[in-house]
Amino acid sequence: MTSRGLLNRRAALRAAALAAVAVPVAGTASACTGYDDSPDPLLPLLARARADAAAARGLARSSPEAENLASQVATVRSAQADALGREVDRLNRPRPDRTNAPGTTVADLDALRQRLADARQQAAALVPGLPAYRAGLVGAVAAGCAGAQQLDPALGAGQPGPLGRVSTGQLEEPAVEALQGALAAEHAAVWVYGLVSAFLPDAFGKGLDAGAEAHRDRRSACERVLTAAGAEPRGPEPAYLPPQPVTDETSAATLVVTAETDAARAWHGVLERTEDTGLRELATQALVGSATRCTSWRLEAGLEPAAIALPGRG
Numbered sequence: 001m002t003s004r005g006l007l008n009r010r011a012a013l014r015a016a017a018l019a020a021v022a023v024p025v026a027g028t029a030s031a032c033t034g035y036d037d038s039p040d041p042l043l044p045l046l047a048r049a050r051a052d053a054a055a056a057r058g059l060a061r062s063s064p065e066a067e068n069l070a071s072q073v074a075t076v077r078s079a080q081a082d083a084l085g086r087e088v089d090r091l092n093r094p095r096p097d098r099t100n101a102p103g104t105t106v107a108d109l110d111a112l113r114q115r116l117a118d119a120r121q122q123a124a125a126l127v128p129g130l131p132a133y134r135a136g137l138v139g140a141v142a143a144g145c146a147g148a149q150q151l152d153p154a155l156g157a158g159q160p161g162p163l164g165r166v167s168t169g170q171l172e173e174p175a176v177e178a179l180q181g182a183l184a185a186e187h188a189a190v191w192v193y194g195l196v197s198a199f200l201p202d203a204f205g206k207g208l209d210a211g212a213e214a215h216r217d218r219r220s221a222c223e224r225v226l227t228a229a230g231a232e233p234r235g236p237e238p239a240y241l242p243p244q245p246v247t248d249e250t251s252a253a254t255l256v257v258t259a260e261t262d263a264a265r266a267w268h269g270v271l272e273r274t275e276d277t278g279l280r281e282l283a284t285q286a287l288v289g290s291a292t293r294c295t296s297w298r299l300e301a302g303l304e305p306a307a308i309a310l311p312g313r314g
Contacts (some may be wrong), residue, residue: 012200040093042084047101049081052115054104066109068154072307073112076148079309080141087224109154117156120145127284136272139284140310143291148307150295159292162217163285166278171229176273180234184264187236188193189215192259196252218286253301260294268312289313
């Protein structure tokens with residue numbers, strides 16, 4: 001081969017190599033044009049969590065009678081702010097110079113109660129429009145605020161009512177399987193409430209009845225949605241094996257905590273596996289319900305922390 005031919009061949013090879021490299025580069029540039037440069041919708045939620053944590057810490061320092069409850073709220077909201085901050089940093093979208101957030105002081109527990117109620121509502125309202133992973137995170141924030149309220153009547157303690165009826169569309173297989181998992185957790189919770197009634201005094205009767213009824217309500221909701229989706233709802237097991245023997249009040253309350261924790265985890269899983277807004281609404285309601293009951297039973301069992309910052313996660 002002549003030197004001219006060799007040069008021509010090398011030129012052709014260089015041209016081919018450059019053409020091959022240009023394809024992914026062009027594809028990357030095209031992909032970059034789809035980058036969302038709007039502010040992250042979680043930023044207001046993050047700003048509120050940080051402000052609430054600071055306000056609760058300030059109240060704990062300034063008011064001895066509010067110190068215990070305010071400190072617990074500060075712990076919850078700080079953990080939520082950390083989780084939201086990590087997610088915001090992960091996407092690294094542009095941030096506005098200022099984000100509206102409440103102030104960093106509160107006068108008393110009643111003001112802190114209102115802050116928790118507002119944060120819970122703000123988070124729940126965001127859930128329907130978020131990507132699935134973020135829906136799980138933000139649903140857990142809403143539930144964590146509800147769980148913190150359950151620490152004391154001064155913070156707005158109170159169990160939510162029956163689930164609202166929702167309409168769902170065609171469900172994908174991952175959503176159906178997640179809902180079957182939630183149904184299994186509800187079957188188990190109903191069984192647990194029946195079991196522990198033999199070990200708890202009459203003073204627990206109202207709470208046991210309300211808890212069992214709430215889980216029967218959620219069980220029925222699962223069955224309705226699954227049937228509407230064309231799936232056969234799975235039935236309960238004949239019995240369930242507690243992680244530890246139930247022998248007294250403390251072990252009974254601890255088992256209920258386990259059942260509520262499992263239910264919260266299952267409903268959080270539903271949030272992470274569906275885009276259906278109706279099913280997300282149902283899952284958020286159920287997650288909030290388990291979070292509030294879990295706080296009550298953790299208090300009874302003497303477990304710390306009594307309020308879980310992000311129910312259903314981990």
